[in-house]
Amino acid sequence: MHDSKLFITDDGSHSLYSKKYGVSYHSKYGALEETQHVFINAAFRFKAVIQQNISILEIGFGTGLNTFVTFFEAKKRNLVIKYTAVEAYPISVQQAEQLNYSDLIESEENTDLFLKLHQEPWDIPFQLNDQFVIEKVLKKFEEIDYKNQFDIIYFDAFAPNAQPELWNDEMLAKMFEALLPEGILVTYCAKGEVKRSLKRVGFIIEALPGPTGKREMTRAMKIVNP
Secondary structure, three states: OOOEEEEEOOOOOEEEEEOOOOEEOOOOOOHHHHHHHHHHHHHHHHHHOOOOEEEEEEEOOOOOHHHHHHHHHHHHHOOEEEEEEEEOOOOOHHHHHHOOHHHHOOOOOHHHHHHHHHHOOOOOOEEEEOOEEEEEEEOOHHHOOOOOOEEEEEEOOOOOOOOHHHOOHHHHHHHHHHEEEEEEEEEOOOOHHHHHHHHHOOEEEEEEEOOOOOOEEEEEEEOOOO
């Protein structure tokens, strides 16, 4: 998305502000902190306790930060990951080169690895290492049609006030269908209507403490009755 502007969040990590939608890609209080709190702590570590093989669907590849941090978490724990990231409006490699995430996470392979996430072609799976395979899928979120495939969904779409069509019953029902039984969806969003919608399509929801600047976030689990 070429209408975005780079800015520094409160924890020193970069984010982008979308002029088109009038929202930022991450919390202004800390992009890295938000990723760690919402997606890694509440979802990835939650599943990593009980599983060695984890399949992840990310709704909103965006800057690649969630993928990048997940890779290092998985490597540290020696987990096998199949990662699918959906994005309709990718940022450019030139924009990715300006982001400082590689400087904030200590590893010799960081810069090359982060840029590889953005340089590799879309719609073709590629390996970040022997145990981490990712496919970036270039399509609108509304067009996905996965069934019983994922252990985790990182639901990181722009906020409901910016893109309400991504938070309605129809869209969240697609998320429910995409998950395996006992799969979880996490999102930074804790709006009452979103939580009610998640319940309507079948999720059991849990309100968790939010990252800095947010009182709550949401974790939703797919429980299928026998």
